[in-house]
Amino acid sequence: MNLISQPLDFEIEYPEADGKPMSESDQTRDYLIYGVEALRRYFSDRSDVYVSGNLFIYYRQGVRDAVVSPDVFVIFGVENxxxxSYKAWEEGGKLPDFVMEITSKTTQYQDEEExxxxxxxxxxxxxFQYVPTGxxxxxxxxxxxxxxxxxxxxAPTSAINDSPIFYSNVLGLELHLLEGELRFFDPQTGEKLLDFDETEQARQAAEQARQDAIPRLLGMGLSAEQVALALGLSTEEVTNHPIER
Incomplete structure (x- = not known):
């Protein structure tokens, strides 16, 4: 696709929204949010990877209708x-490397054809296309x-319980269907990319595990300073921990 990058002699306004709702159903919205947030966390240590979704991407300068708005997309080689809105001519001509649309019957033709x-x-x-309702x-x-x-x-690389697993060369991640629900997996660790609730639950569980370890480590004869260093806590958190006698 040819991108117009030369300066224009007149000002053009590029809308940042079209006034339409973000999605037509709870499921569509939930998977859009999961895709964006899970991938954003996964690439959070990369300053050259931009993850977003439901955002206007203008790909030809001076043409307001030259725009797409993928549900989920990833662009490599631009600032995180x-x-x-995203204007390709301001980003070195970079456009999405990965796109996912959360599809439904009403958007089927648009997503599969246009x-x-x-x-x-x-x-x-x-x-990629995903249909939550199947x-x-x-x-x-x-x-x-x-x-x-x-x-x-x-083609699927394998399957679990007859559910196909797809590998994304672009992301370096697997896409699984767990009882019909889309989840990204890191094939290097085998770990699932968590949604917001799962991330919060994991954080709380990890914090509880650290708190539970304090009396056990102190009972082994470690000093408060050594326990704090081992668990990544402050010395005050260790010394103020309520230890049952």
């Missing part, structure tokens, strides 16, 4: 910072990878 062709022309390397796409997750300018279906 907050944006109100957006597929547009993303292909924009050079989006991988394009009412028309079986299995409810599929992906395509750009090969010599055309999309080719991504």
């Amino acid at each position: 910072k907050q944006r109100r 957006k597929l062709h547009k993303y292909r022309n924009l050079g989006v390397t991988e394009y 009412d028309y796409l079986q299995p409810p997750l599929k992906g395509s990878r750009l090969v010599e300018g055309e999309y080719q279906a991504i």
